[in-house]
Amino acid sequence: MKTYLVGGAVRDQLLDLPVTERDWVVVGSSPEEMLAAGYRRADSEFPVFLHPETGEEYALARTEVKSGSGYKGFQVEYGPHITLEQDLLRRDLTINAMAISESGDFIDVCGGRDDLDNGKLRHITNAFTEDPVRLLRIARFAAKLGCWGFRVAHETHALMKTMARAEELMSLNAERIWREMSRAFATPQPWRFFEVLQRCGALQRLIPELVDGTLASSHGEQDRSDYMAPLRRVVKQSEDPVVRSGVALFESVAHLAKPDDWMQRYRIDKAGRQLLLDLLHFHPFSTDGAQAESIMQFVMTLKPKQQPLRFRRFVAAAQGLWPRRLEALLPHLEFSADLLELPLPEELLNSGLEGKALGEALFAWRVVRLNEVMN
Structure with a gap:
């Protein structure tokens, strides 16, 4: 042995x-x-x-x-x-x-050593085409090794185009697709995962919503010349795969009538779904029209005291998607989170209010404080 x-x-x-x-x-x-x-x-x-x-x-x-x-x-x-x-x-x-x-x-x-030295992602034999999972794997390796100059070999790309047209591609289940995609988000250049699959034609069949949304959109501050600009930006700021996935998938999810159904169908994990829903909630906010009441309500849903990681992930992802908007609104978001940490103010403590009435009065007090800062 x-x-x-x-x-x-x-x-x-x-x-x-x-x-x-x-x-x-x-x-x-x-x-x-x-x-x-x-x-x-x-x-x-x-x-x-x-x-x-x-x-x-x-x-x-x-x-x-x-x-x-x-x-x-x-x-x-x-x-x-x-x-x-x-x-x-x-x-x-x-x-x-x-x-x-x-x-x-x-x-x-x-x-393999020669291909390693030359930065080539090359198949071994034509048996490569027999397993559609290999399309996902080579895309993930491109994301992992692309920063060192690795690229898909021309002859391998030709095989991948054939695989992308085959019916067997659709045998890939959602769990396996998400497993490889989520691992790609932990690599140095996760956007290459999507680029490789799109160029061979596999992404259009496996996750058409990505092509119709993220890859075709220039929504908000996204650079028309680079559909993955937000993901490239957030990679420099956060190594958290959940944050990166939220930025990469947001445009696609924002175009859907039932985003939560889509996220569950593709087996996106709980933290990833929560982040995307938080980003969707924040999406309509603008630097000019944001109201103190809306901001306070939003921050309360994030539960920054009970779920600090959720709050940090939202901030990091929103900075990747809307850097200028976040620069303007982040102080208000953080001040709102600080207000939630304060003890009950003395005037309410002595007001005799209880239950729902006390809660409404406390919310109104916080909105007044936030409005003072915003104005």
Whole structure:
């Protein structure tokens, strides 16, 4: 039995990037031998096991042959007879098909090191077209590595255009699309995820609302020459994937009659949905027409004391979408949040009011204070 470090860990190590997780391939073993050695099964369908001490994934070398429709329609073969080279050749991109042995030997059967040096995202074989998930993955790698000059190879882009026209593309479910998209928001250049999918024609079919909204819009302060200007801007200000997703998806959501239904259909997580709804609530506010009462009501819905992260995320996303408007309104938003922290004023404390009447009087008092600042 031999083990090899493979995939992203090798790629990122060669690029001098942080290695966040390590995957291993085991050659010359069987499920029974792995279990007897103390490994635990990590997957009921694939021969992947967890190390008894480190918890890292160790997968038996395997091959995959297309046997049905969809990205799960593969016949998997594994066992002691499968070689490392066979396992590497089944992978998606050359830069993800390199390995390092236990003794430190470097194995590269697909030319991954050359493509790494030349900044190429290149498929290994035409079997790349058999799995539509690979369209999402290569778009995510473009977002992760684009700042180092990585681009999709021409021949790979040609295959991607073919995949984008195939019926099998629509076998991708919402969970998988959102999983790859949300991971892209944590990369240095998340806008490349959308650009790569749009250029090959996949985005238009998978998430047409993005093409009709974000990618076709120049709403508000967005630069007509750069449909991803707000996302580019917010990337410099926030590393929070939730903030970035709110900025990237806002224009699309703003064009929908039932935005919450769309967000749930695409499995956007709870924090992301909440941020988008907060941005939609704030969207009609203007620097000229904003009223103290409306601002106070809005800030109260954000619950800055109980949910400070929600308030910070809103501010960061709104700065990305509407920088000039936020510059004018942020002092009023922050002052409103400060008012919510103040104890009950003495005149109301001694007023004898209770319940709803006291709440209405307190709100009116806060509006007066805010109005004084605004004027």
